[in-house]
Amino acid sequence: MSSRDLILARVRRALADVPRDDTPYDQAFERGYLREHGDRSVEQTVELLAENLADYRAQVHRSDADGLAATIAGLLAERGSTSVVVPTGLDPEWLAATAVTRVPDRLAGTPDELDRVDSVVTACAVAIAETGTIVLDGGPDQGRRRITLVPDHHICVVRVPAQVVSSVPQGLERLDPARPLTWISGPSATSDIELDRVEGVHGPRTLEVVLVSGE
Amino acid sequence: MSGGTFVGMPSFPKAAHEAVHNQTLRGNLRHATHTIRAKRANAVAEVSDWAELREAGKQIKDHTLRHLDRYLVQLEESVTAAGGTVHWAADADEANRIVTYLVKATGESEVVKVKSMATQEIGLNEALEAEGINAYETDLAELIVQLGKDRPSHILVPAIHRNRGEIRDIFAREMSEWGRPAPEGLTDTPAELAEAARLHLREKFLRAKVGVSGANFMVAETGTLVVVESEGNGRMCLTLPETLISVVGIEKIVPTWQDLEVFLQTLPRSSTAERMNPYTSTWTGTTDEDGPQTFHLVLIDNGRTDTLADEVGRQALRCIRCSACLNVCPVYERAGGHAYGSVYPGPIGAILSPQLRGTQSEIDASLPYASSLCGACYDVCPVAIDIPEVLVHLRERVVEGGVVTRDGAKVVLKPAKGHAAERAAMRAARWAFGRPGALRTGQRFASRTRRFHPRTLPGPGKAWSETRALPTVPAEPFRDWWQRTHGGKDASK
Numbered sequence: 044m045s046s047r048d049l050i051l052a053r054v055r056r057a058l059a060d061v062p063r064d065d066t067p068y069d070q071a072f073e074r075g076y077l078r079e080h081g082d083r084s085v086e087q088t089v090e091l092l093a094e095n096l097a098d099y100r101a102q103v104h105r106s107d108a109d110g111l112a113a114t115i116a117g118l119l120a121e122r123g124s125t126s127v128v129v130p131t132g133l134d135p136e137w138l139a140a141t142a143v144t145r146v147p148d149r150l151a152g153t154p155d156e157l158d159r160v161d162s163v164v165t166a167c168a169v170a171i172a173e174t175g176t177i178v179l180d181g182g183p184d185q186g187r188r189r190i191t192l193v194p195d196h197h198i199c200v201v202r203v204p205a206q207v208v209s210s211v212p213q214g215l216e217r218l219d220p221a222r223p224l225t226w227i228s229g230p231s232a233t234s235d236i237e238l239d240r241v242e243g244v245h246g247p248r249t250l251e252v253v254l255v256s257g258e
Numbered sequence: 259m260s261g262g263t264f265v266g267m268p269s270f271p272k273a274a275h276e277a278v279h280n281q282t283l284r285g286n287l288r289h290a291t292h293t294i295r296a297k298r299a300n301a302v303a304e305v306s307d308w309a310e311l312r313e314a315g316k317q318i319k320d321h322t323l324r325h326l327d328r329y330l331v332q333l334e335e336s337v338t339a340a341g342g343t344v345h346w347a348a349d350a351d352e353a354n355r356i357v358t359y360l361v362k363a364t365g366e367s368e369v370v371k372v373k374s375m376a377t378q379e380i381g382l383n384e385a386l387e388a389e390g391i392n393a394y395e396t397d398l399a400e401l402i403v404q405l406g407k408d409r410p411s412h413i414l415v416p417a418i419h420r421n422r423g424e425i426r427d428i429f430a431r432e433m434s435e436w437g438r439p440a441p442e443g444l445t446d447t448p449a450e451l452a453e454a455a456r457l458h459l460r461e462k463f464l465r466a467k468v469g470v471s472g473a474n475f476m477v478a479e480t481g482t483l484v485v486v487e488s489e490g491n492g493r494m495c496l497t498l499p500e501t502l503i504s505v506v507g508i509e510k511i512v513p514t515w516q517d518l519e520v521f522l523q524t525l526p527r528s529s530t531a532e533r534m535n536p537y538t539s540t541w542t543g544t545t546d547e548d549g550p551q552t553f554h555l556v557l558i559d560n561g562r563t564d565t566l567a568d569e570v571g572r573q574a575l576r577c578i579r580c581s582a583c584l585n586v587c588p589v590y591e592r593a594g595g596h597a598y599g600s601v602y603p604g605p606i607g608a609i610l611s612p613q614l615r616g617t618q619s620e621i622d623a624s625l626p627y628a629s630s631l632c633g634a635c636y637d638v639c640p641v642a643i644d645i646p647e648v649l650v651h652l653r654e655r656v657v658e659g660g661v662v663t664r665d666g667a668k669v670v671l672k673p674a675k676g677h678a679a680e681r682a683a684m685r686a687a688r689w690a691f692g693r694p695g696a697l698r699t700g701q702r703f704a705s706r707t708r709r710f711h712p713r714t715l716p717g718p719g720k721a722w723s724e725t726r727a728l729p730t731v732p733a734e735p736f737r738d739w740w741q742r743t744h745g746g747k748d749a750s751k
């Protein structure tokens with residue numbers, strides 16, 4: 044007998060006490076919990092996102108569509124970045140105001156090449172206010188998972204309020220499980236040494252989120 | 259480069275006896291568990307529907323376990339449809355053989371690993387080492403443990419027993435053995451230590467061709483795997499290598515994508531006391547041009563189906579490994595994780611290890627006694643595992659013997675040897691065990707009422723308690739309950 048059949052047979056024997064007509068999944072339990080916590084206006088939800096992002100040590104900036112290119116250029120300059128990784132589908136306008144070297148996100152690029160780049164600029168798929176989380180789904184304006192991992196500085200643009208939801212349940216509803224997802228809440232962090240929180244172990248040590256309105 | 263094994267561990271009382279005399283260990287543990295405990299209470303207080311989330315989590319997991327055969331088959335189909343390959347391993351040896359074979363097939367002799375309790379459970383690193391394959395742990399705490407030739411002692415912060423001075427010494431001494439040495443003049447500030455780990459490991463990540471992971475959840479409906487972490491080492495292992503091998507216990511399934519909405523709310527708040535952990539990665543099979551192009555899922559049984567066969571003990575398989583029960587356990591706080599002699603320490607370890615491994619060995623037979631039955635672990639558990647109930651059940655098994663399932667077959671256990679004292683204790687307690695309902699009511703009474711103790715003080719005390727966790731009201735100790743119910747009959751006090 045293969046191990047597959049062996050394990051499945053053991054499972055069935057172990058569950059001899061479970062009636063065959065046991066309640067099906069959709070009637071097995073009630074989802075008695077909330078779809079979102081609290082009653083907020085759209086503005087308040089965006090405000091909460093900003094607060095929770097900052098609470099987890101992301102740096103939050105605000106802009107409107109017209110000011111976005113200048114905001115991004117400013118952030119790159121402040122950081123002293125000389126190169127930036129750019130996902131293939133990123134709106135070229137977003138980088139129109141900066142002259143730093145653009146490194147395209149390409150398949151042939153090696154992790155070592157990425158390691159030499161200073162910053163990365165991406166969009167996101169959705170942002171969750173209650174937890175201060177941005178989610179990337181590998182879409183053309185977000186690129187491969189590794190580009191937001193290896194460079195030490197990540198600038199992520201969130202369109203508000205269109206891309207903002209209140210809660211984890213609402214976030215999951217908007218996401219496609221077939222795509223690889225990366226949920227980011229603040230920069231990389233560890234508390235492994237005497238529970239002292241240190242930002243940045245392997246992921247970017249600096250996460251800057253630009254909330255852009257009026258897109 | 260292997261972490262020590264747990265083979266030959268002394269029984270819990272002996273190991274714990276030694277541990278409580280270790281001042282550093284006790285100091286570190288006390289600080290750590292109390293810090294996390296207080297933070298967790300605040301994180302939980304933030305969500306008004308905690309009780310409902312906990313109940314839903316419990317029910318989803320119970321339903322899944324009751325139909326595990328169906329969900330396993332569905333998971334296999336969806337992972338395969340998404341481009342992955344599924345392997346089944348009945349025990350640790352088989353799992354290790356499969357992984358070793360898969361690594362060898364890539365032609366590589368090193369792998370990077372993201373912290374995984376399942377691979378620790380089966381001793382994968384040692385098995386790979388025996389075949390000439392180096393497995394590098396990349397979680398900072400796991401790196402500390404591995405370089406220190408040590409064993410993890412906490413689910414979430416495996417190096418909780420080490421202080422910064424010890425970590426500095428380990429890094430300075432050992433890093434050069436395995437790759438980039440620690441920087442000259444390394445001090446013991448956490449930031450410098452983290453930087454040293456970053457540099458040491460980055461070199462390995464960038465050249466790694468094979469990654470090995472566990473998973474926090476697997477979604478049967480979609481074939482999606484989920485890894486929850488903080489540092490980004492998980493993301494490195496999951497996305498940079500060409501081949502990804504995930505080794506996961508068969509109990510880690512949830513039926514649907516939507517079910518994650520429960521656990522992604524309860525897990526971070528229960529474990530790190532955060533609204534959300536810094537990074538969560540999900541992947542479904544393979545994705546063209548993004549991440550590993552070869553994905554293997556190794557599903558392991560290794561005692562899980564035996565645990566499933568026990569109608570009382572089955573609930574231990576609901577565990578989502580948040581570690582909240584460790585941080586509230588008065589016994590863990592004093593004894594530390596090593597005393598449990600297994601990769602699963604604390605209250606959950608006390609019920610899971612003897613079920614996965616059987617109660618024949620001295621250490622496994624002693625584990626159900628590694629508790630005061632205070633019930634605090636049940637209170638904090640985000641999937642409402644009634645740990646005290648299972649402990650009592652297992653004590654009974656150790657002492658009385660009985661019919662259990664081992665390796666899929668029913669066997670009759672004899673009472674464990676060397677437990678004369680406990681047997682005597684059990685005889686004294688026969689009244690209670692003869693009335694399991696009464697026993698349960700006693701425990702429930704304590705935990706039920708504790709739920710009504712306020713989290714914040716009313717009136718003028720409010721401001722004070724908003725920034726502090728109120729001292730937790732201790733659950734009723736077994737002895738007090740005994741006094742109150744049975745002993746109370748003839749004792750005046």
Ligand code: SF4
Pocket residue numbers: 528576577578579580581582583584606635638639640641642643
């Ligand atoms: S038993 Fe419950 S509290 Fe303990 S680790 Fe598992 S899920 Fe967490």
